[in-house]
Amino acid sequence: MREKLQNLKNEALAQIIQSTDSEELERLRVHYLGKSGQLAQLAKGIPSLEKEERIEIGKTFNDVKFAITEALSFSKFHTAHQTTDIDLSLPGTPVSVGLPHPISAVALEMNDIFQSLGFSVADGPEIETDEFNYNRLNLPADHPARDLQDSLYLQEPDILLRTHTSSVEAHILAEHKPPYRFVFPGKAYRYENVNASNHMMFYHYQGVAVGEGITLANLKWTLDIFVKKFFGPDRKTRFRCKYYPEVEPGVGVDIDCQFCKGKGCPVCKNRGWIEMLGAGMIHPNMLKKVGLDPQKYSGFAWGMGLDRITMSRYQINDIRALYNGDLTYKL
Amino acid sequence: MIVPLKWLSEYVKLPKEVSTLTDKLTSVGHMLDKIIVDGIDLELRGNRPDMLGLVGVAREVSAIFNTPLKLPPTTPLPKTDKKSPLVSVVPAASGLVIRYTALTLSVKVAPSPDWLVKRLKSWGVPAINNVVDITNYVMIETGQPLHAFDLNKLSGKKLTLRLAKNGEKFSTVQQGLVVSLTHDDLVICDDKTPQCLNLIGGWESKVSDQTSEILLEAATYNQANCRRSSRRLKIITDGSIRHEKLQHPAQVQWALERAYRLLQDLALAKSTSLVSDYYPHPLNPVVINFDFHEVSRLGGIDVPASQSATLLSRLGFQVSGNKITVPTHRTDVTQSADLVEEILRLHGYDAIPLTPLSGPTPIPSTYSSYQIQEKLRKHLTSMGLNEVITLSMISNSHATDLSIKLVNPPDPDMATLRPSLLPGLSAYAQRWLDLNQPQVSIFEIGKVFSQAKGKFSEHLRLGITMAGTKITIADLTGIIQKLSVLLGTDLKPQIQITANIFCAEINVDQLLTKFPAFVNPYAMVSQFPPIVEDVNVSYSGNYADIVSKIKKASPLIKSVELIDKYENKLTLRITYHDAKKQLSSQDIAPIREKLAAMAD
Numbered sequence: 001m002r003e004k005l006q007n008l009k010n011e012a013l014a015q016i017i018q019s020t021d022s023e024e025l026e027r028l029r030v031h032y033l034g035k036s037g038q039l040a041q042l043a044k045g046i047p048s049l050e051k052e053e054r055i056e057i058g059k060t061f062n063d064v065k066f067a068i069t070e071a072l073s074f075s076k077f078h079t080a081h082q083t084t085d086i087d088l089s090l091p092g093t094p095v096s097v098g099l100p101h102p103i104s105a106v107a108l109e110m111n112d113i114f115q116s117l118g119f120s121v122a123d124g125p126e127i128e129t130d131e132f133n134y135n136r137l138n139l140p141a142d143h144p145a146r147d148l149q150d151s152l153y154l155q156e157p158d159i160l161l162r163t164h165t166s167s168v169e170a171h172i173l174a175e176h177k178p179p180y181r182f183v184f185p186g187k188a189y190r191y192e193n194v195n196a197s198n199h200m201m202f203y204h205y206q207g208v209a210v211g212e213g214i215t216l217a218n219l220k221w222t223l224d225i226f227v228k229k230f231f232g233p234d235r236k237t238r239f240r241c242k243y244y245p246e247v248e249p250g251v252g253v254d255i256d257c258q259f260c261k262g263k264g265c266p267v268c269k270n271r272g273w274i275e276m277l278g279a280g281m282i283h284p285n286m287l288k289k290v291g292l293d294p295q296k297y298s299g300f301a302w303g304m305g306l307d308r309i310t311m312s313r314y315q316i317n318d319i320r321a322l323y324n325g326d327l328t329y330k331l
Numbered sequence: 332m333i334v335p336l337k338w339l340s341e342y343v344k345l346p347k348e349v350s351t352l353t354d355k356l357t358s359v360g361h362m363l364d365k366i367i368v369d370g371i372d373l374e375l376r377g378n379r380p381d382m383l384g385l386v387g388v389a390r391e392v393s394a395i396f397n398t399p400l401k402l403p404p405t406t407p408l409p410k411t412d413k414k415s416p417l418v419s420v421v422p423a424a425s426g427l428v429i430r431y432t433a434l435t436l437s438v439k440v441a442p443s444p445d446w447l448v449k450r451l452k453s454w455g456v457p458a459i460n461n462v463v464d465i466t467n468y469v470m471i472e473t474g475q476p477l478h479a480f481d482l483n484k485l486s487g488k489k490l491t492l493r494l495a496k497n498g499e500k501f502s503t504v505q506q507g508l509v510v511s512l513t514h515d516d517l518v519i520c521d522d523k524t525p526q527c528l529n530l531i532g533g534w535e536s537k538v539s540d541q542t543s544e545i546l547l548e549a550a551t552y553n554q555a556n557c558r559r560s561s562r563r564l565k566i567i568t569d570g571s572i573r574h575e576k577l578q579h580p581a582q583v584q585w586a587l588e589r590a591y592r593l594l595q596d597l598a599l600a601k602s603t604s605l606v607s608d609y610y611p612h613p614l615n616p617v618v619i620n621f622d623f624h625e626v627s628r629l630g631g632i633d634v635p636a637s638q639s640a641t642l643l644s645r646l647g648f649q650v651s652g653n654k655i656t657v658p659t660h661r662t663d664v665t666q667s668a669d670l671v672e673e674i675l676r677l678h679g680y681d682a683i684p685l686t687p688l689s690g691p692t693p694i695p696s697t698y699s700s701y702q703i704q705e706k707l708r709k710h711l712t713s714m715g716l717n718e719v720i721t722l723s724m725i726s727n728s729h730a731t732d733l734s735i736k737l738v739n740p741p742d743p744d745m746a747t748l749r750p751s752l753l754p755g756l757s758a759y760a761q762r763w764l765d766l767n768q769p770q771v772s773i774f775e776i777g778k779v780f781s782q783a784k785g786k787f788s789e790h791l792r793l794g795i796t797m798a799g800t801k802i803t804i805a806d807l808t809g810i811i812q813k814l815s816v817l818l819g820t821d822l823k824p825q826i827q828i829t830a831n832i833f834c835a836e837i838n839v840d841q842l843l844t845k846f847p848a849f850v851n852p853y854a855m856v857s858q859f860p861p862i863v864e865d866v867n868v869s870y871s872g873n874y875a876d877i878v879s880k881i882k883k884a885s886p887l888i889k890s891v892e893l894i895d896k897y898e899n900k901l902t903l904r905i906t907y908h909d910a911k912k913q914l915s916s917q918d919i920a921p922i923r924e925k926l927a928a929m930a931d
Contacts, residue, residue: 096715098772100708104718108705118692121701126723126778127787142555144575145377153738154748154787161723161737180693187723187778191741200741201722209688216675217631217686224685239683241360241676243378243663249629249672251680252362269365281629284668294668298629322720325762329717 001057008038009064016071025076032068039065097331103203106310107185110205113229119181124168126187130158136170138245138283145245150191161189165204166246169301172208173290178297179211185306196318203306210299219279219300223253238273247280247301277304334388335370335453342389344398355395359676378663380576384474394645394677405588406595408606415607421493427517427556428492430580432587433548435482435604438462440542462538462545465593475549475578475586476570478527482544484536487522501525502534516560529557530571544603549587551580580614581659617657621670629671632683642677703843704776707793710817714810716772721755729754733781748780752794753827753834760798760832770799791839798832807833819850861908862919866926870899885922
């Protein structure tokens with residue numbers, strides 16, 4: 001009996017594997033598993049067996065039935081998918097996919113890069129005091145650089161909307177003990193007449209690292225890694241001396257112009273380089289202000305226009321489109 | 332700063348290729364703006380007033396290429412008369428004048444020679460007459476503004492520096508430009524009226540063909556006061572740009588000596604007075620005690636002390652051991668870090684290596700106020716919502732009693748800081764509906780602003796807006812309920828419905844204190860299958876109450892789902908389950924009775 005069952009199984013599996021169309025598979029199903037099929041015929045003999053043998057043969061019977069059933073369904077699945085009359089290029093059922101705002105998408109990409117370098121993400125208030133927006137950033141009253149960033153006041157002269165995210169740096173310096181490394185994307189506001197390239201609300205992406213023994217060489221490494229990860233491994237950086245009141249020494253960082261490959265074109269004003277961010281070693285006056293000894297501690301800071309980088313990444317040529325509904329999400 | 336190269340080459344030897352020059356200047360901190368005819372235009376650097384003179388540019392070139400600097404010839408001034416009656420500064424104005432030096436000269440006014448006219452033209456200044464042209468020429472050379480008055484037009488032949496009276500009128504040297512002054516403006520007056528500002532000369536005493544004797548002056552003013560007057564009066568001149576920066580008062584004498592020389596050569600000038608020099612608090616040279624190790628500590632590059640000293644000397648610093656004396660034209664250098672920049676920029680930022688950050692990695696400490704935003708963004712986009720950003724300023728028509736208004740809004744109609752995200756989001760949704768989008772599902776995470784009792788505050792909010800012909804409130808509540816599950820806290824949003832635009836707003840600041848750090852949305856399939864059955868209940872009041880009542884009937888009730896709703900009849904699917912044993916209908920019977928009693 002057992003031999004008969006095994007033979008039946010082998011024969012059935014061989015036929016199922018060789019069959020190529022669903023009609024033949026259905027014929028095989030009826031032949032082996034149907035009401036009066038081969039298995040049913042054999043089953044008729046089971047009740048007449050001795051009790052112990054009956055149990056054992058019953059088990060084998062079930063195994064065989066299971067194996068044939070499985071083989072059939074597996075083959076059915078595959079023959080169905082070999083069917084050539086399905087047009088897979090027809091649109092499928094629509095899936096709704098939500099996207100982050102392009103600025104959030106870029107901030108997220110940047111955060112990932114800097115977090116892998118040991119930075120954490122910080123934020124801070126958008127309503128600021130003169131103290132944190134200016135004074136603590138080495139921009140005392142009457143500093144000429146204040147003229148360059150006309151403030152939007154809530155209450156003159158002390159309460160304003162932050163004109164840069166450097167104010168977050170001022171809070172970090174005041175609230176954390178070195179060593180620390182932070183990045184901070186966020187909104188900033190200035191008195192601007194709104195047009196395609198300027199807005200009274202815009203985004204900065206800034207960062208700061210403070211500790212002992214932090215150098216310009218560390219700054220160069222960090223920002224060079226960022227550029228290569230974010231813009232591509234072949235992109236080049238240029239570090240040059242530049243003045244910002246918040247840093248000393250100060251650094252301007254340029255990236256090679258991808259339009260002319262550094263040869264000079266209208267996009268880069270024939271420089272071959274595009275200005276990308278401002279950076280430098282945190283000014284000793286700022287460290288002193290929070291009680292850190294500038295002979296012992298040092299740090300670097302940098303800042304860039306997050307909306308500018310977002311616009312060039314996603315080919316958006318009007319800054320207003322970031323905020324007014326003139327941007328469609330294409331997924 | 333426009334730099335005509337032939338003119339510049341009078342003070343320093345230039346490299347053959349212009350690009351060699353501009354690349355180096357850019358690298359040391361004076362970025363090339365553009366190449367112009369026979370010259371270059373450099374971007375202005377905020378802290379380097381010396382670079383507003385061609386000699387300043389020449390000094391940098393000399394330091395970069397290690398070539399000698401040739402300063403233009405000068406003539407020493409006559410002696411200083413401490414009791415000179417020529418100039419007086421009233422006490423009220425003393426804070427606004429750092430130095431004011433003047434003398435009188437007889438001159439022969441005539442047109443300037445061709446070379447001078449051409450040079451001024453190459454810099455963009457029109458030629459007027461030899462005296463005026465020389466004051467302009469010396470300003471371009473040295474960065475120090477000068478002014479010449481027609482002495483005979485000055486009533487009393489002397490000057491008084493005082494504060495203007497409110498509403499006092501002044502006729503500038505630009506014909507027809509008369510400005511009204513305030514008590515904050517400094518005026519330079521003869522015995523009767525203002526003849527000059529620290530921004531621009533006056534019409535009445537300008538040097539003309541008839542002038543035979545001049546009063547020549549150069550001065551250092553309070554920079555902030557100059558800047559404020561310039562902004563208020565809307566007068567920006569080459570002189571005002573230079574007076575706004577801290578030119579060292581020592582430059583005053585040098586500029587006058589240079590002008591005297593040119594006036595002698597080109598206008599037959601002879602001094603007719605001693606020098607009046609108002610300079611009550613002479614500035615001492617800045618001396619910095621410098622530890623040369625600071626270069627490697629801040630720069631991350633080893634530059635030998637001797638090389639650092641050489642680089643500083645090339646820039647005009649006097650190095651004597653660790654004592655570094657700053658040259659007077661470098662008012663930007665006041666401390667050790669400034670010297671580090673000087674050494675590094677001349678040595679080359681390119682030479683600084685790329686060195687990985689070392690030392691202990693700080694403990695990750697991303698702010699929870701930022702993490703929650705990322706979490707919300709991730710959950711909501713995964714549910715098919717698009718994130719948008721709207722302006723923090725909204726139309727004044729949405730202002731409430733508590734909303735904040737900007738003092739100086741760029742757009743007076745949009746002077747209100749948003750007290751809620753919803754006006755902006757609704758408008759955004761409407762904009763997309765107008766663009767024929769059949770359905771809008773958007774959210775924004777951002778600050779809202781309010782004030783109470785004179786205190787300003789800001790709060791982080793989440794706004795969700797759904798709109799479209801097929802959208803119902805259930806689409807919005809569905810999102811909020813799923814978000815509640817994902818965050819592990821029950822969200823209680825403000826709901827706002829207008830026409831077919833459905834909005835919800837959630838206070839994220841409050842959320843921060845509530846949501847658990849960890850939510851487990853996973854569970855093993857149980858060994859013991861549950862018992863599932865549907866019951867009908869009539870509905871009045873609140874669905875959530877009915878569900879919580881049912882759940883209270885027995886701990887074996889694991890979930891209650893709404894299957895169907897018809898008028899006030901609800902079909903609920905109840906799932907009974909026990910993790911420890913297989914439930915039988917006997918286990919369920921008493922609960923069923925309880926529920927039946929409730930349904931009645």
